[in-house]
Amino acid sequence: MSACHKPFTRKPSVMSVHSGSRQLLIHGMLLVLVGLVWGLVVPGTPFPRLALGAHIQFVTNGMLFVVLATALLALPHSVGIRSVWVMLAAAYLTWSMALSEVANSWWGTNQMLSIAATQAGATGGEPWQELVVNLTHVGAGLGLIVAWLLLVVGFVRHASSTGSQEA
Numbered sequence: 001m002s003a004c005h006k007p008f009t010r011k012p013s014v015m016s017v018h019s020g021s022r023q024l025l026i027h028g029m030l031l032v033l034v035g036l037v038w039g040l041v042v043p044g045t046p047f048p049r050l051a052l053g054a055h056i057q058f059v060t061n062g063m064l065f066v067v068l069a070t071a072l073l074a075l076p077h078s079v080g081i082r083s084v085w086v087m088l089a090a091a092y093l094t095w096s097m098a099l100s101e102v103a104n105s106w107w108g109t110n111q112m113l114s115i116a117a118t119q120a121g122a123t124g125g126e127p128w129q130e131l132v133v134n135l136t137h138v139g140a141g142l143g144l145i146v147a148w149l150l151l152v153v154g155f156v157r158h159a160s161s162t163g164s165q166e167a
Contacts, residue, residue, distance in 0.1 A: 001134070002165030017072065023053060025069035027091040031098065038102065045105035049120035053100035061094045068151055078161065079154030086150055090143030097140035100133045109133045122134035 015023075038051070045051040068087065073078060079117025104113070107129040110123030117124075124130065 014071040015081065015084070017079060017081055019082050020081065020088060021069050021072035022064050024084070024087055024091060025073065027088075027095075028062045028065030028067075028069055031058050031065060031094070033062075034098075035062060042105075043065035047105050047108050047117075047120040047122050049116055050101065050108065050113065050122060051105035053116050054098060054105060057098045057101055059097065061140075061144070064095070065091055068147065071096070071151065071155070076158055077151075077154045077156070078158040079151060083150040083154060086143075087147040088098070090140070090147035093136070093143040097136040102137040106131055107133075112137050 021032045026088055033056050042048050042051040042055055071077070072084070102111075104125070107125035108117065108120065109125035109130045110117035110122045111124070111130045112134045125133075
């Protein structure tokens, strides 16, 4: 191997709060994009009312992650790297939940989303389908609550540590 053709080696990267925040921003933008594209498919599904719910979940949760990431990137805070990891886990859990709603546009489960399922005329899915929808919604819901709690704590902690210095 000649000296000018060295093999490509990638240095292991360690995520920082900034790079993790950029990842959250990308997740948010992709959730919105997928939600907008999914909106074109809604009328063609067996349960369009449930498909509409998936569309709304993608777009709304995408915007939540865009706001969360923008706050981390643009405003002073004391959010640590472990909190950012939890926020990224919440993003992945949100993807699983939104994708389960896409599948539910064909399954027609009715346990977790009973109001929308009733409006859609869904009579229920197979037990495993109900389980998938239930678990992904519980996981994403808890993940989002913890992610936003950590964000608020990081901003409050920063405000309280700088508040006495600004007065």
